[in-house]
Amino acid sequence: xxxxxxxxxxxxxxxxxxxxxxxxxxxxxxxxxxxxxxxxxxxxxxxxxxxxxxxxxxxxxxxxxxxxxxxxxxxxxxxxxxxxxxxxxxxxxxxxxxxxxxxxxxxxxxxxxxxxxxxxxxxxxxxxxxxxxxxxxxxxxxxxxxxxxxxxxxxxxxxxxxxxxxxxxxxxxxxxxxxxxxxxxxxxxxxxxxxxxxxxxxxxxxxxxxxxxxxxxxxxxxxxxxxxxxxxxxxxxxxxxxxxxxxxxxxxxxxxxxxxxxxxxxxxxxxxxxxxxxxxxxxxxxxxxxx
Amino acid sequence: xxxxxxxxxxxxxxxxxxxxxxxxxxxxxxxxxxxxxxxxxxxxxxxxxxxxxxxxxxxxxxxxxxxxxxxxxxxxxxxxxxxxxxxxxxxxxxxxxxxxxxxxxxxxxxxxxxxxxxxxxxxxxxxxxxxxxxxxxxxxxxxxxxxxxxxxxxxxxxxxxxxxxxxxxxxxxxxxxxxxxxxxxxxxxxxxxxxxxxxxxxxxxxxxxxxxxxxxxxxxxxxxxxxxxxxxxxxxxxxxxxxxxxxxxxxxxxxxxxxxxxxxxxxxxxxxxxxxxxxxxxxxxxxxxxxxxxxxxxxxxxxxxxxxxxxxxxxxxxxxxxxxxxxxxxxxxxxxxxxxxxxxxxxxxxxxxxxxxxxxxxxxxxxxxxxxxxxxxxxxxxxxxxxxxxxxxxxxxxxxxxxxxxxxxxxxxxxxxxxxxxxxxxxxxxxxxxxxxxxxxxxxxxxxxxxxxxxxxxxxxxxxxxxxxxxxxxxxxxxxxxxxxxxxxxxxxxxxxxxxxxxxxxxxxxxxxxxxxxxxxxxxxxxxxxxxxxxxxxxxxxxxxxxxxxxxxxxxxxxxxxxxxxxxxxxxxxxxxxxxxxxxxxxxxxxxxxxxxxxxxxxxxxxxxx
Numbered sequence: 001x002x003x004x005x006x007x008x009x010x011x012x013x014x015x016x017x018x019x020x021x022x023x024x025x026x027x028x029x030x031x032x033x034x035x036x037x038x039x040x041x042x043x044x045x046x047x048x049x050x051x052x053x054x055x056x057x058x059x060x061x062x063x064x065x066x067x068x069x070x071x072x073x074x075x076x077x078x079x080x081x082x083x084x085x086x087x088x089x090x091x092x093x094x095x096x097x098x099x100x101x102x103x104x105x106x107x108x109x110x111x112x113x114x115x116x117x118x119x120x121x122x123x124x125x126x127x128x129x130x131x132x133x134x135x136x137x138x139x140x141x142x143x144x145x146x147x148x149x150x151x152x153x154x155x156x157x158x159x160x161x162x163x164x165x166x167x168x169x170x171x172x173x174x175x176x177x178x179x180x181x182x183x184x185x186x187x188x189x190x191x192x193x194x195x196x197x198x199x200x201x202x203x204x205x206x207x208x209x210x211x212x213x214x215x216x217x218x219x220x221x222x223x224x225x226x227x228x229x230x231x232x233x234x235x236x237x238x239x240x241x242x243x244x245x246x247x248x249x250x251x252x253x254x255x256x257x258x259x260x261x262x263x264x265x266x267x268x269x270x271x272x273x274x275x276x277x278x279x280x281x282x283x284x285x286x287x288x289x290x291x
Numbered sequence: 292x293x294x295x296x297x298x299x300x301x302x303x304x305x306x307x308x309x310x311x312x313x314x315x316x317x318x319x320x321x322x323x324x325x326x327x328x329x330x331x332x333x334x335x336x337x338x339x340x341x342x343x344x345x346x347x348x349x350x351x352x353x354x355x356x357x358x359x360x361x362x363x364x365x366x367x368x369x370x371x372x373x374x375x376x377x378x379x380x381x382x383x384x385x386x387x388x389x390x391x392x393x394x395x396x397x398x399x400x401x402x403x404x405x406x407x408x409x410x411x412x413x414x415x416x417x418x419x420x421x422x423x424x425x426x427x428x429x430x431x432x433x434x435x436x437x438x439x440x441x442x443x444x445x446x447x448x449x450x451x452x453x454x455x456x457x458x459x460x461x462x463x464x465x466x467x468x469x470x471x472x473x474x475x476x477x478x479x480x481x482x483x484x485x486x487x488x489x490x491x492x493x494x495x496x497x498x499x500x501x502x503x504x505x506x507x508x509x510x511x512x513x514x515x516x517x518x519x520x521x522x523x524x525x526x527x528x529x530x531x532x533x534x535x536x537x538x539x540x541x542x543x544x545x546x547x548x549x550x551x552x553x554x555x556x557x558x559x560x561x562x563x564x565x566x567x568x569x570x571x572x573x574x575x576x577x578x579x580x581x582x583x584x585x586x587x588x589x590x591x592x593x594x595x596x597x598x599x600x601x602x603x604x605x606x607x608x609x610x611x612x613x614x615x616x617x618x619x620x621x622x623x624x625x626x627x628x629x630x631x632x633x634x635x636x637x638x639x640x641x642x643x644x645x646x647x648x649x650x651x652x653x654x655x656x657x658x659x660x661x662x663x664x665x666x667x668x669x670x671x672x673x674x675x676x677x678x679x680x681x682x683x684x685x686x687x688x689x690x691x692x693x694x695x696x697x698x699x700x701x702x703x704x705x706x707x708x709x710x711x712x713x714x715x716x717x718x719x720x721x722x723x724x725x726x727x728x729x730x731x732x733x734x735x736x737x738x739x740x741x742x743x744x745x746x747x748x749x750x751x752x753x754x755x756x757x758x759x760x761x762x763x764x765x766x767x768x769x770x771x772x773x774x775x776x777x778x779x780x781x782x783x784x785x786x787x788x789x790x791x792x793x794x795x796x797x798x799x800x801x802x803x804x805x806x807x808x809x810x811x812x813x814x815x816x817x818x819x820x821x822x823x824x825x826x827x828x829x830x831x832x833x834x835x836x837x838x839x840x841x842x843x844x845x846x847x848x849x850x851x852x853x854x855x856x857x858x859x860x861x862x863x864x865x866x867x868x869x870x871x872x873x874x875x876x877x878x879x880x881x882x883x884x885x886x887x888x889x890x891x892x893x894x895x896x897x898x899x900x901x
Contacts, residue, residue, distance in 0.1 A: 035421045086606045092420060093367060097562055097605045100555055104598030112592045219551065223428060230425050261440045268429035275426050276414055 005135035007252050013141035013210075015248020016148035017043075020203035021225035022232070022240035023155065024196035030172040030235060031192040034084060034095045038103040040222025042200025044215065046072050047208040048110055049201075051119045061124035061209075068205045069198055076197030080190045088189075103218065110215040118212035121205075144206045151202060152241060168192060220264070224251075227271040233284025242282065246270075327476055331469055341468050345540035347580040348475040349533045354560045355486045355572035356529025361558075362566030363495060364522035365502030367420070370411075370427030371557045373434035374404040374527040376549025378534025380438065383451045383544055393457040393539070400535035401528050408527025412520035431551050438546035450545030454538045475536050479573070482529060485759050486569035489525075492758045493744070493751060493769060496737075498522060500745045503734035509716035510694045510726050512749030512812050516715075521755075559597075563604045565611025574613050632778040638844055639723060639815050647672035647816060647847055648693075653702035653712075655688050662688045664871040665702065670816065675838070675848045677858045677879070680868035681891055686851040687729060689868075690818050693849070694726045695719040706816070721749040725814035727805045729821045729851075735794035739785065739804050742793050743776040746811025779807040783837060799830040806837070817841070817848045823857050835860055855883065867891065 025039045049071040054064035083102045087095045125143075129136040159165035170178040171188040179185050203221070211217060228247045232239025247267045254266040274281060336344070357371045382400030385391045407430075415426050438445050445451070456466045457474060465474045489495045500508035501518045509515045538544050556579065564575020582600075586593035608614060648670040655663040663685040670676050678686050691697040693704060695716035704712040711719055725746075734742050751772060757765040780786050783803040788796060793804060802822060809817055822838070823831045831854070838861055842848065852858050858865065858879065865882040867875040869891040875882050882888060 035424075083602060090609070094605050094609060096367070096421070096424070097558065098602050100558070101598050101601035101605065104555070104559075104601065105595050106598075108592070108595035108598055112595055223432065223551070226421075226425055227429070230422065234421070262436060265433050265436045268432045272426060272429045272433075275418065275422060275429075279418055279422060 002135040011249035011252035013144040015245035019241045019244025022228040022244045024199035026240045037099040040218035041106040043204030044218035046201030046204035047213040050205045072197045072201030076194035080193035121208040123209040233281030236283040239283035349537035350576040353533035354576045356526040358572045360526035364498040368427040370431040372553035373431040374530035375534045377404045378531025379538040382535040387454045401531040404527040404531030408523045412523030416516040507732035512720035565613030571613030649705045651703045654700045656700045668866045677850045677862035677865045684868040685871040723815035725809035725812045726818035733793040740789040747772040779810040
């Protein structure tokens with residue numbers, strides 16, 4: 001039983017990270033119809049921003065968190081202007097390639113500035129384990145789950161209850177009509193990119209005390225997040241969250257009970273099965289082109 | 292340039308051959324080849340540069356494969372590195388670990404990736420866009436993980452050493468770098484030759500049609516799934532060949548160079564060089580193999596700059612660097628001179644007044660919505676039947692059912708006594724049913740003539756062998772196809788626009804091209820979805836005349852239309868739908884005055900004054 005709780009909390013924590021990044025992917029996808037391959041690199045960039053600021057200026061974890069989020073706001077704006085905006089009227093392929101280029105760029109800028117050595121952030125908690133029903137759990141895992149839950153709640157409140165959120169939804173659903181109604185579509189998309197960068201950034205700072213912070217950490221997070229999006233149903237917010245948590249759990253339980261060496265293969269194996277048998281994912285709707 | 296052959300200006304065949312041999316499109320590749328042959332003899336290259344050149348050559352083959360998949364067929368793959376790895380590993384395991392000959396290893400190194408490519412292509416043929424990208428990424432990740440972890444097979448991260456180079460029956464030994472360079476050069480040239488010919492072959496045309504518009508390709512008779520699987524097979528086979536050359540070139544492999552990062556590099560090479568042509572692949576592979584070397588002076592920033600250049604290339608060079616030569620290409624490839632046939636000569640002949648199509652109890656439900664509900668009607672051969680009804684009454688759904696885009700929920704569609712409900716669009720096209728779309732679906736980047744030539748795909752056969760080896764029969768068949776295409780183009784009066792890009796035509800002419808493309812499939816029945824939508828009055832008149840002329844040649848038509856004057860002037864019988872059900876049917880005059888029909892369009896009188 002204790003082992004199950006242990007695995008469950010680890011799986012949910014890792015899954016939360018994937019869910020946050022997946023959420024960022026979906027928000028951009030809905031608003032701009034772009035699949036952002038650099039989403040995981042947002043997490044990487046924020047993790048570096050937090051780590052480097054914490055060590056250089058002796059900031060606390062929370063101050064470094066705040067600093068990283070500010071960096072992400074700026075990065076989101078830059079990203080929208082440099083990577084998406086010039087290509088906004090082209091088909092999906094050039095934009096995907098452009099985000100891949102951005103991913104290479106971000107990773108290698110990080111490499112150039114911060115070097116190849118992995119870095120570490122110290123957890124903000126004084127205690128190392130929390131005891132839950134006999135299971136020993138790292139409080140950082142609980143923090144990840146809690147912050148993710150809060151962000152997801154915020155997301156629902158923001159999009160359903162605030163005017164800005166509704167404007168952003170309108171933009172996502174129909175740009176032309178939104179424009180006719182006087183919604184500044186370009187601004188809304190820019191805000192979406194910033195929001196998405198912040199989501200990715202939060203994931204990065206949250207995971208930093210658990211994993212080593214490396215320039216390559218974003219790629220694998222990106223790929224797992226995509227897997228989460230597709231398993232959940234591409235385009236569905238709920239799908240991204242459930243998909244993320246699901247991938248996290250499958251990975252951790254698979255590593256524990258089947259094979260640790262093939263840990264990363266489980267997510268992609270599940271993804272391949274979903275794509276073959278239910279390509280629209282769990283919450284996705286079957287879309288077919290109209291003649 | 293006039294595409295029509297001018298009488299009296301025919302040059303003698305021999306002279307034509309000489310001219311052709313002297314044209315730049317032949318001279319430049321020959322010159323490039325000579326440079327490639329002489330290069331290592333003239334310059335004394337360091338072994339490091341030599342190894343880079345070998346690397347660029349193996350990459351070229353992989354990237355040309357990717358271009359066939361991405362540039363020719365429009366399928367995004369981020370797993371090319373995995374096929375590259377499977378080829379390299381299959382070859383190395385057989386030749387280095389199990390002592391088999393180079394040639395067996397080479398053969399297996401191509402066949403095994405082809406098998407994987409075939410399976411991936413087959414299982415993903417219904418996916419596209421980012422879904423396809425994700426499947427290929429998943430495949431890539433799983434292959435990387437297996438290469439690292441299945442130690443008994445692959446030696447894991449330690450890799451495989453002592454990989455042999457070929458030896459041609461003891462006659463030529465390719466083990467030194469210079470000879471192996473020539474061996475690779477032969478492979479590269481053959482691959483480029485094949486890929487170049489493929490692009491301008493009928494198969495290449497079918498691939499391009501799939502890329503430009505999958506749905507239109509299907510109803511125009513292109514076997515879409517087959518085309519996609521073929522593209523995957525070619526791409527994975529070439530990746531495998533590239534992998535074999537890579538392994539033999541470096542003599543050592545480990546899982547690292549076959550990961551996701553490598554797939555991204557291949558994709559970058561394809562896009563920066565130009566994914567639409569074989570030469571683009573060559574250019575991209577060479578450029579991005581050497582670029583990091585040239586950027587080394589920037590020290591740790593060089594890969595970042597590389598990423599930045601990829602973004603710039605995508606923004607400013609949508610067709611890659613080779614795409615810049617598009618202007619030159621017009622000069623290289625003179626427009627074909629095509630002699631038009633007469634349309635009457637090849638449209639199928641019909642006996643009049645027999646039952647051509649019979650639809651019984653046809654239904655299509657989307658969940659609870661009964662878009663089409665138990666509809667019956669028949670089409671007599673030689674007639675023009677109109678299908679009318681208010682918006683959302685199920686007219687286009689019926690056309691989609693008849694042309695194979697939808698599978699019926701219930702009922703029968705008999706075409707010349709054969710059940711066609713649920714057949715694939717290309718098979719229905721082959722049986723003799725063609726269609727046009729309400730929102731025009733042309734292959735935008737293809738020329739007008741090429742658009743129409745796609746329509747002939749279901750009337751001819753072409754194998755990869757005839758693409759690879761020039762032969763008279765294939766050439767003659769191609770000429771026949773272009774003559775037929777020209778005939779339909781002449782019929783719609785657009786023969787002077789044959790070499791325009793379809794997307795550059797004005798709207799009204801695009802409609803005509805779509806009709807010409809449908810005619811090129813040699814149909815017996817033509818399905819027209821609001822052909823007059825968006826046309827002005829004179830264009831509509833022209834269209835009516837055209838359709839009447841076609842009808843006089845014996846072509847039957849089913850016309851979905853809102854323009855009642857058009858319906859009156861063309862159709863002999865009318866079927867009226869409302870809310871997915873048939874509400875009236877009969878001769879045009881009679882049906883249009885049916886009170887039920889008037890009510891469906893205008894509402895009841897009480898409603899009107901309520």
